[in-house]
Amino acid sequence: MDSSSSLWNSCIQPRNNAMNNFQLKCSNGHPLNAVSSHDGVAGSSIAKEDSKTQPIEASFPLSDASECIGSNLSITVVGASGDLAKKKIFPALFALYYEDWLPENFIVYGYARTKMTDEELRNMISRTLTCRIDKRENCEDKMDQFLKRCFYHSGLYNSEDDFSDLDSKLKEKECGKDSNRLFYLSIPPNIFVDVVKCASLKASSRNGWTRVIVEKPFGRDSESSRELTRCLKQYLTEEQIFRIDHYLGKELVENLSVLRFSNLVFEPLWCRNYIRNVQLIFSEDFGTEGRGGYFDNYGIIRDIMQNHLLQILALFAMETPVKVLRSMRQIQLEDVVVGQYKGHNKSGKSYPAYTDDPTVPKDSLTPTFAAAALFIDNARWDGVPFLMKAGKALHTRRAEIRVQFRHVPGNLYKRNFGTDLDKTTNELVLRVQPDEAIYLKINNKVPGLGMRLDRSDLNLLFRSRYPREIPDAYERLLLDAIEGERRLFIRSDELDAAWSLFTPLLKEIENKKIAPELYPYGSRGPVGAHYLAAKHNVRWGDLGIEE
Ligand SMILES: NC(=O)C1=CN([C@@H]2O[C@H](COP(=O)(O)OP(=O)(O)OC[C@H]3O[C@@H](n4cnc5c(N)ncnc54)[C@H](OP(=O)(O)O)[C@@H]3O)[C@@H](O)[C@H]2O)C=CC1
Ligand SMILES: O=C1O[C@H](COP(=O)(O)O)[C@@H](O)[C@H](O)[C@H]1O
Numbered sequence: 001m002d003s004s005s006s007l008w009n010s011c012i013q014p015r016n017n018a019m020n021n022f023q024l025k026c027s028n029g030h031p032l033n034a035v036s037s038h039d040g041v042a043g044s045s046i047a048k049e050d051s052k053t054q055p056i057e058a059s060f061p062l063s064d065a066s067e068c069i070g071s072n073l074s075i076t077v078v079g080a081s082g083d084l085a086k087k088k089i090f091p092a093l094f095a096l097y098y099e100d101w102l103p104e105n106f107i108v109y110g111y112a113r114t115k116m117t118d119e120e121l122r123n124m125i126s127r128t129l130t131c132r133i134d135k136r137e138n139c140e141d142k143m144d145q146f147l148k149r150c151f152y153h154s155g156l157y158n159s160e161d162d163f164s165d166l167d168s169k170l171k172e173k174e175c176g177k178d179s180n181r182l183f184y185l186s187i188p189p190n191i192f193v194d195v196v197k198c199a200s201l202k203a204s205s206r207n208g209w210t211r212v213i214v215e216k217p218f219g220r221d222s223e224s225s226r227e228l229t230r231c232l233k234q235y236l237t238e239e240q241i242f243r244i245d246h247y248l249g250k251e252l253v254e255n256l257s258v259l260r261f262s263n264l265v266f267e268p269l270w271c272r273n274y275i276r277n278v279q280l281i282f283s284e285d286f287g288t289e290g291r292g293g294y295f296d297n298y299g300i301i302r303d304i305m306q307n308h309l310l311q312i313l314a315l316f317a318m319e320t321p322v323k324v325l326r327s328m329r330q331i332q333l334e335d336v337v338v339g340q341y342k343g344h345n346k347s348g349k350s351y352p353a354y355t356d357d358p359t360v361p362k363d364s365l366t367p368t369f370a371a372a373a374l375f376i377d378n379a380r381w382d383g384v385p386f387l388m389k390a391g392k393a394l395h396t397r398r399a400e401i402r403v404q405f406r407h408v409p410g411n412l413y414k415r416n417f418g419t420d421l422d423k424t425t426n427e428l429v430l431r432v433q434p435d436e437a438i439y440l441k442i443n444n445k446v447p448g449l450g451m452r453l454d455r456s457d458l459n460l461l462f463r464s465r466y467p468r469e470i471p472d473a474y475e476r477l478l479l480d481a482i483e484g485e486r487r488l489f490i491r492s493d494e495l496d497a498a499w500s501l502f503t504p505l506l507k508e509i510e511n512k513k514i515a516p517e518l519y520p521y522g523s524r525g526p527v528g529a530h531y532l533a534a535k536h537n538v539r540w541g542d543l544g545i546e547e
Helices: 018-022 037-045 048-053 083-098 118-126 139-148 160-174 189-202 222-232 251-261 292-296 299-317 321-326 473-483 492-511 528-535
Strands: 073-078 106-112 150-154 180-185 210-214 241-243 275-283 336-342 344-346 349-351 369-374 386-391 398-405 427-433 437-445 453-461 517-520
Touching: 073 083, 073 160, 073 189, 083 106, 083 118, 083 139, 083 473, 106 160, 118 139, 118 150, 139 150, 150 160, 160 189, 180 189, 180 473, 189 210, 189 222, 210 473, 222 492, 241 473, 241 492, 251 299, 251 427, 251 437, 275 299, 292 299, 299 321, 299 369, 299 386, 299 492, 321 492, 336 492, 336 528, 369 528, 386 528
Parallel strands: 073 106, 073 180, 106 150, 180 210, 210 241, 275 386, 336 517
Antiparallel strands: 275 398, 336 369, 344 349, 369 386, 398 427, 427 437, 437 453
């Protein structure tokens, strides 16, 4: 597919007054809806402390679509009928509401082509809302109150008139008060620009900020990604664009810098002198069922590696993330293994092949698994392999970062360990999911007479240490977008650097029609991944784990 020409086909020149429409001026001449001095005010006005001082209950009941409620934050979920909206976005908004993180008078609008009434939207959302295990009191009441703030508008994604109608409805709810507007684009990428154009021209805030959260994929190579950025920037400033990579909102990923920079036992070791290799592992125990149409155009390298795993790598290795990405060596095809799952029968149950999906061509070469060795050519990481592995339809669902340390020089206890010295090196594991944990494999004397050594874990298991539910990544990121905190969102220069690293490899795989190694659904993936690791003197750390 020639993505640069067709994917963003709606990227047309804005009318002359487009930017004027979108950047309304306040009395001091600053654009009100760009992040500016005004933004700070808006951001602070929705801080938790503020919402605590103004009880949310004050403004109920709310349910009539034309009712004026003085909303000061209007969130529009574009693609509200879709999978991500139901699964993640509405539940995350409810969790924020439940925990009093949203401002007093917020409203949520669902927008999609599907015809629905407000009531039908509420019914749809209500099926996916849950209260935290430790916060069950008033759960039903809170859900009702939240749902009363949810409304729906059906419209086309490329219709300025439909967005004008949305604007009118939003205005009714805002009753002329200062109100900020957040749009969440939970839609396929080929309509991102249409929506941004219509929303910016017809439904941006007149007197507050307007921000747009954009879901991945941000293009499918350097050219299409740059084109997307160029098109979005015809209607939005970079400060208004919040490119979401939900892995950056995961608790353990947030914790990475804290672990490194606030522990003297780690920070001095964070370099080539002590670290032998780093492994970034993502696996899912289900296939692309239901998403084959999207997936076949992207594949696992674009779906997981180029974004989630690379962002984690950059955070792990950072001087600053962009600097790290720019210091990375071009990935060589011989340092990459690709795979695709095939059908499998297990215990009388049959599991489909990737190409059994009716939306996937029978002869598809799209990888559902990939492993790669990457290198950072800077003083800190020279020669340290960063191994990535990502796959669908594997034996387990897991995401983790594994840091394998070097051997102890002249190890005094060598003979107490047997022959496999690799098994004696320390390994730090950050288990991102499931069951968040940080553990360090250390060597220890087995209690008793004699000198027998053993490997044990110093284990920080989050559910034992912090017995409260961990917020979903989407909660953190939605809140950050509302507060104007951009730290966990992808900047355009970062995105560009990430694509520059992967685009030549992706093109080579596609041009040479590299056939993926087939692996059975539910297995540990292609054996090629083990040869790749061995070539770099690495043993995958997740091999010993029994499921
Ligand atoms: N689902 C997931 O787990 C994840 C999704 N994402 C990204 O989030 C975004 C939304 O994902 P998801 O909810 O799964 O997507 P869906 O395929 O469910 O699409 C969302 C909505 O967009 C509309 N839509 C779908 N296809 C088209 C089309 N071809 N043309 C116009 N409108 C269409 C439909 O609404 P209607 O017909 O009512 O207009 C649909 O309900 C995508 O960019 C995806 O890549 C990112 C990470 C994970
Ligand atoms: O972005 C994506 O992420 C999901 C996995 O997210 P997780 O939070 O459930 O681990 C993946 O299934 C999907 O293919 C990909 O697009």
